[in-house]
Amino acid sequence: MTEPLHRVLVIDDELAIRRFLRHSLNPEQFELLEAETGEEGLRLIATKEPAVVLLDLGLADIDGVEVARQIREWSQVPIIVLSAREQDHDKVAALDAGADDYLTKPFSVVELQARIRVALRHGSLATGALPPAFIAGDLEIDLLARLVRKGGVEVHLTPNEFKLLAALVKNAGRVVTHKQLLTEVWGPDFAEEAHYLRVYMGQLRHKLEDEPAQPRLLTTESGVGYRLRTE
């Protein structure tokens, strides 16, 4: 399962740090934007709307704390400060200026990654007004609200039907193997009970397809698994 792509902006004038980050953040998971100055960083936040900002304090043009303050005048994007300064008052100043986290160089890659995941969680909560909905044709699937609509009309799904659909939505467009689906919905002990899938896929098709016998959304990949088509 591939993660969605998150845009991360690093504002740091040291090439070494930017290069380090470029190698630390898996490009399949993160799209890394780079800014050398505070000015450029602010512009990129406005134009590219990154999901997280990694901010160095020792910039050439504007002080990092001031950059954080200016970001906070109009943006709620999570800011993680990366700095060599380990004095308390630097940390306090940055955090009070609006930064959400503060990592002292040198830091470990896995810790940075974990803290980025925390920041992404916060970001999606704050902007979470927009539901993580899947839409294809007249079908709307909102996993968070646990709500499915077809042509604007709510469709009732049983717990297993919903879990199965959720597993497909999380991998929308890709084939999900029988084993994977069975494990996610019924647990690893049922990984061979492929018959369950036929019954439940049938029920989902009846509820969600225009012509259940000729499925266009929930398609079979014979011998492999099923797929939720994205269009």
Next chain:
Amino acid sequence: MTEPLHRVLVIDDELAIRRFLRHSLNPEQFELLEAETGEEGLRLIATKEPAVVLLDLGLADIDGVEVARQIREWSQVPIIVLSAREQDHDKVAALDAGADDYLTKPFSVVELQARIRVALRHGSLATGALPPAFIAGDLEIDLLARLVRKGGVEVHLTPNEFKLLAALVKNAGRVVTHKQLLTEVWGPDFAEEAHYLRVYMGQLRHKLEDEPAQPRLLTTESGVGYRLRTE
């Protein structure tokens, strides 16, 4: 100007740490609650609703990471881990389990205070976005005023009925699981007493629905939980 009073819960079995925090956090600004075990901590989160939780990893009963995971099953309260463990994998495990920040002991008081301020900012964003009043049809629910009106007429609710309704309002439109509801209303020790929900949902329906037998607002998601419909 007096600062608002923020309730902070510390979960730590070491008396020394609790005493240290008691002296570090200005009592005019913070009301400090203390729990010695994970069990007690979970109960206090449910009953006292602290604004921030300070969590030690090395507890006597449950592992701190597991405590964080259990909190996240039903609560969004910000969690700052305070731990002597400085291994990367401890940090990553705690942050991925749902913690929002991780401080390694010994930490400085001013840094802790600054990180608590960050956590409070996050907390007020997450909960502050919630509407103080919910309106659907002829039903008006004002959580702050603790007032419920149906067709302009005030409806009297018992304490438990109101807490249950409040938990649903806070997640209006979304399904709220049995566990989540039970934990919020009765506390984590009652997370399996699904029968309570049937009785109290029945009472709420009698007071709030036009046709209690055919609920339109307070609907059942069989096997999952209940939902307060928004339209």
Next chain:
DNA sequence: GAAATTCCTGACAACTTCTTGATCATTTTC
């Protein structure tokens, strides 16, 4: 401390969901 309210609990009926086997259709393999 008596009255009123609220809470907990058990019994049972009604309802929903899950599992399962039989049968037929489709796809893949040789």
Next chain:
DNA sequence: GAAAATGATCAAGAAGTTGTCAGGAATTTC
């Protein structure tokens, strides 16, 4: 293109969940 493997459909009984009611315990109120 026939045989074998895989997939779809249907229906019915089993299992699990939910709604309802009511009496007694506990708590709160006056």
